[in-house]
Amino acid sequence: MQLERHDxxxxxxxxxxxxxxxxxxxxxxxxxxxxxxxxxxxxxGKSGCTRMVQGGYNVALGKGDSVERHFMDTxxxxxxxxxxxxxxxxxxxxxxxxQELENEVGCFFDRNPDGTVHQKAFAGQTFxxxxxxxDLTGIEIISRLMEQVLKRPVEKLQEHRAIGLIPTRDGxxxxxxxxxxxxxxxxxxxxxxxxxxxxxxxxxxxKYHTPSGDKTMDGLAMALRAGLPLRDMEMVQFHPTGxxxxxxxxxxxxxxxEGLRGAGGHLLNGAGNRFMFDYADKGERATRDVVSRxxxxxxxxxxxxxxxxxxISMAHLGPxxxxxxxxxxxxxCADCGFDLAGGRVEVVPTAHYFMGGVVVDADTRxxxxxxxxxxxxxxxxxxxxxxxxxxxxxxxxxxxxxxxxMARDVAQVNGLREPNKDVLDGEIARAxxxxxxxxxxxQNLRTQLQDAMWDEVGVMRTAHxxxxxxxxxxxxEDELMxxxxxxxxxxxxxxxxxxxxxxxxxxxxxVITHAAIARKNSRGxxxxxxxxxxGAMEDSAYTVAQMGKTGLEVSQLPVEFSIVRPGxxxxxxxxxxxxxxxxx
Amino acid sequence: MKHxxxxxxxxxxxxxxxxxxxxxxxxxxxxxxxxxxxQTVLDIVTWIQQNDDxxxxxxxxxxxxxCGSCAMMVNGEPRWTCRTHVSKVTQNGGLEIAPxxxxxxxxxLVVDMDPFFDKWVAAEGVFEPSLTRNxxxxxxxxxxxxxxxxxxxxxxxxxAVCYAACDSVAADPDYLGPAALNRAWSLVNxxxxxxxxxxxxxxxxxxxxxxxHSMGSCAQYCPNDLNPTASIAGLxxxxxxxxxxxxxxxx
Numbered sequence: 001m002q003l004e005r006h007d008x009x010x011x012x013x014x015x016x017x018x019x020x021x022x023x024x025x026x027x028x029x030x031x032x033x034x035x036x037x038x039x040x041x042x043x044x045g046k047s048g049c050t051r052m053v054q055g056g057y058n059v060a061l062g063k064g065d066s067v068e069r070h071f072m073d074t075x076x077x078x079x080x081x082x083x084x085x086x087x088x089x090x091x092x093x094x095x096x097x098x099q100e101l102e103n104e105v106g107c108f109f110d111r112n113p114d115g116t117v118h119q120k121a122f123a124g125q126t127f128x129x130x131x132x133x134x135d136l137t138g139i140e141i142i143s144r145l146m147e148q149v150l151k152r153p154v155e156k157l158q159e160h161r162a163i164g165l166i167p168t169r170d171g172x173x174x175x176x177x178x179x180x181x182x183x184x185x186x187x188x189x190x191x192x193x194x195x196x197x198x199x200x201x202x203x204x205x206x207k208y209h210t211p212s213g214d215k216t217m218d219g220l221a222m223a224l225r226a227g228l229p230l231r232d233m234e235m236v237q238f239h240p241t242g243x244x245x246x247x248x249x250x251x252x253x254x255x256x257x258e259g260l261r262g263a264g265g266h267l268l269n270g271a272g273n274r275f276m277f278d279y280a281d282k283g284e285r286a287t288r289d290v291v292s293r294x295x296x297x298x299x300x301x302x303x304x305x306x307x308x309x310x311x312i313s314m315a316h317l318g319p320x321x322x323x324x325x326x327x328x329x330x331x332x333c334a335d336c337g338f339d340l341a342g343g344r345v346e347v348v349p350t351a352h353y354f355m356g357g358v359v360v361d362a363d364t365r366x367x368x369x370x371x372x373x374x375x376x377x378x379x380x381x382x383x384x385x386x387x388x389x390x391x392x393x394x395x396x397x398x399x400x401x402x403x404x405x406m407a408r409d410v411a412q413v414n415g416l417r418e419p420n421k422d423v424l425d426g427e428i429a430r431a432x433x434x435x436x437x438x439x440x441x442x443q444n445l446r447t448q449l450q451d452a453m454w455d456e457v458g459v460m461r462t463a464h465x466x467x468x469x470x471x472x473x474x475x476x477e478d479e480l481m482x483x484x485x486x487x488x489x490x491x492x493x494x495x496x497x498x499x500x501x502x503x504x505x506x507x508x509x510x511v512i513t514h515a516a517i518a519r520k521n522s523r524g525x526x527x528x529x530x531x532x533x534x535g536a537m538e539d540s541a542y543t544v545a546q547m548g549k550t551g552l553e554v555s556q557l558p559v560e561f562s563i564v565r566p567g568x569x570x571x572x573x574x575x576x577x578x579x580x581x582x583x584x
Numbered sequence: 585m586k587h588x589x590x591x592x593x594x595x596x597x598x599x600x601x602x603x604x605x606x607x608x609x610x611x612x613x614x615x616x617x618x619x620x621x622x623q624t625v626l627d628i629v630t631w632i633q634q635n636d637d638x639x640x641x642x643x644x645x646x647x648x649x650x651c652g653s654c655a656m657m658v659n660g661e662p663r664w665t666c667r668t669h670v671s672k673v674t675q676n677g678g679l680e681i682a683p684x685x686x687x688x689x690x691x692x693l694v695v696d697m698d699p700f701f702d703k704w705v706a707a708e709g710v711f712e713p714s715l716t717r718n719x720x721x722x723x724x725x726x727x728x729x730x731x732x733x734x735x736x737x738x739x740x741x742x743x744a745v746c747y748a749a750c751d752s753v754a755a756d757p758d759y760l761g762p763a764a765l766n767r768a769w770s771l772v773n774x775x776x777x778x779x780x781x782x783x784x785x786x787x788x789x790x791x792x793x794x795x796x797h798s799m800g801s802c803a804q805y806c807p808n809d810l811n812p813t814a815s816i817a818g819l820x821x822x823x824x825x826x827x828x829x830x831x832x833x834x835x
Contacts, residue, residue, distance in 0.1 A: 043643075043653060043697060045742075046742075051651050099717045099721055103776070104715070104717055106710075109721075111725075115725045140738070143742065146742075151710045183690055212646045213646070246620065248620050249623055250630060250647045251648075335669060439638070443634040485638055489608075492694055493638075493639065
């Protein structure tokens with residue numbers, strides 16, 4: 001197998017909010033002549049999930065709001081597990097970043113009648129602080145960022161799939177990244193002085209999931225193999241209302257927006273009855289995790305709709321009102337054959353966001369010199385739960401930070417580092433493994449993995465189920481390693497990439513399950529039926545998973561309350577707990 | 585957990601005859617695909633790759649009409665395949681699926697979108713700042729005509745459906761095309777933007793707005809209901825105004 005070599009100075013993996021911001025900042029801040037390369041699994045600006053943000057961007061801009069308040073909401077939302085330095089920097093720099101987005105990048109955000117920026121309400125926050133562009137905020141942010149990047153002298157490696165982080169021979173630093181050039185099917189090794197991994201997590205190993213189809217945990221799987229510590233890996237956020245359109249369609253799992261419940265939408269079980277008040281005082285308006293568990297429990301009681309979920313019903317609000325207020329959602333459903341405005345649409349909880357990720361510091365640096373991580377690949381900012389509107393804030397804030405930091409750091413690096421040839425060869429062999437195996441149906445294995453994760457490592461977990469989950473994942477892994485594909489033509493060979501996607505998903509599924517076994521309490525997105533208590537906040541610990549000499553090791557480290565301790569607040573005595581008017 | 589087969593087994597009684605363009609043979613290959621109640625054109629292409637021919641190449645990402653990666657020609661018309669229900673486009677129990685028109689093919693149903701984006705940049709479809717990240721966000725009256733015109737053109741996801749639909753692009757490969765010019769029009773109306781001069785040169789030059797013959801295919805096919813034809817008409821008027829102004833000054 002031929003291996004092409006390529007060199008650059010700063011290499012960025014991913015073109016969501018983090019990757020594009022890193023490219024802009026690195027290009028602006030690096031010494032003259034520094035080469036910046038952007039590599040992406042799909043097309044620039046089109047892959048990843050920032051693009052798919054419907055809600056908006058949390059930032060303390062409004063009169064009466066403060067960085068302190070945004071920070072406290074983030075800490076409370078994350079149930080005291082966030083890395084506080086990261087959460088603080090997220091909230092603080094969001095202010096500058098939103099100004100950069102509006103003033104320099106050219107984003108067009110919605111305004112109030114008086115011309116100030118409109119900020120809408122989002123669950124779990126004590127101030128209406130979510131800046132948005134209708135319900136398509138992500139498209140606006142990514143389209144504008146993409147233009148800025150395309151205009152600049154940034155080298156593009158599109159449809160380049162990263163498959164291995166290659167360290168130096170002594171393992172002390174990163175040499176570069178091994179790719180498959182998907183268009184040709186060949187391997188390309190790119191050396192760089194600094195590499196940002198911003199490929200986005202994306203829990204697509206669940207039967208129902210919202211993220212973009214290109215996201216398959218490749219980044220975290222590479223980091224795991226490279227020996228990096230991963231934190232909070234049990235924390236998978238489920239969105240309560242994913243579209244349920246049956247098997248055999250990529251529509252299933254895609255998200256129906258939060259606002260439908262907020263506006264007064266009803267959830268009905270298979271018999272047509274509302275059920276959420278059996279689970280929560282706020283009914284359908286309870287938080288994402290509570291509603292997801294309510295729906296899941298109702299499904300388990302065999303009160304399910306024909307495809308095995310529940311219904312969302314909006315018609316009582318008036319079909320015309322619904323069609324006007326939720327135009328995009330109604331149109332999307334109509335295109336796919338469903339009447340959201342006047343009828344019932346089947347929904348199911350769907351894996352949405354991954355809070356876990358690589359252990360980084362607030363400057364995006366990792367344990368490996370030369371490797372930086374930002375966005376959904378990085379763990380710590382959200383703890384056990386991410387607030388709606390903090391995702392895009394996180395990726396854009398830390399993408400920019402990474403660009404600035406890498407630009408500074410590469411000035412101190414003398415030259416490109418030589419790779420460990422054995423690791424490089426090993427990664428190539430790993431990717432070529434299926435080419436020498438008998439061709440077989442890979443999608444069946446994906447379905448088996450997704451069923452196992454949904455059944456055993458999903459919305460509600462038990463020790464018994466998690467152990468069963470490990471067994472089921474292991475069976476899938478064994479079969480995957482014996483399943484191959486024809487090697488005749490590797491150019492744009494999606495089936496090869498389906499196999500590689502599975503390889504990454506299996507690895508990270510195992511880590512999620514082990515971390516979920518280790519956490520014997522219920523915090524945020526992680527719910528253990530056998531340990532329903534949250535545990536004392538003062539004793540909060542986060543899980544760290546790392547590949548050791550004998551296999552995966554999971555440890556628990558105490559949360560460092562570096563800014564505020566449980567029971568304390570950064571808000572002044574005279575400041576009210578919430579500035580959001582209670583929903584009627 | 586209760587598992588229920590989607591819609592029962594009756595849905596597999598019908599099959600669709602699907603002709604898919606293949607680059608190795610430079611022609612169409614026919615597949616028989618089981619029909620389902622919930623099924624998009626993207627699902628059809630996916631089924632073929634996963635169940636019949638693992639070498640079929642296509643591109644998709646978001647699955648919900650937000651990324652603009654999956655547009656193809658379906659029965660000769662450009663469409664987002666992820667948001668096109670099969671029942672709406674089937675003709676005589678069949679479908680014909682081909683790569684997007686007016687762009688070079690990489691393989692099978694995958695096109696190279698670089699020319700499309702190169703033109704986006706060539707049309708100066710890129711915001712040019714007048715303020716910095718250290719300035720507070722300015723007050724902007726949402727009811728002004730300019731802001732509303734900028735807004736009306738802005739929700740483009742750069743899927744290139746309009747570009748594929750455009751006969752002027754087909755006739756003149758140097759024509760910037762509807763999406764790039766629509767973006768330029770949005771920026772012409774954006775009072776925050778400082779890139780007016782070069783943009784006017786770009787859109788009034790050789791590949792610019794004068795190439796549009798107002799045939800309206802872009803507006804007809806835009807899945808987001810944008811109207812690039814109207815945006816380009818606006819650019820033509822801006823160009824005419826600037827020529828009149830220049831003529832006036834010279835005179």
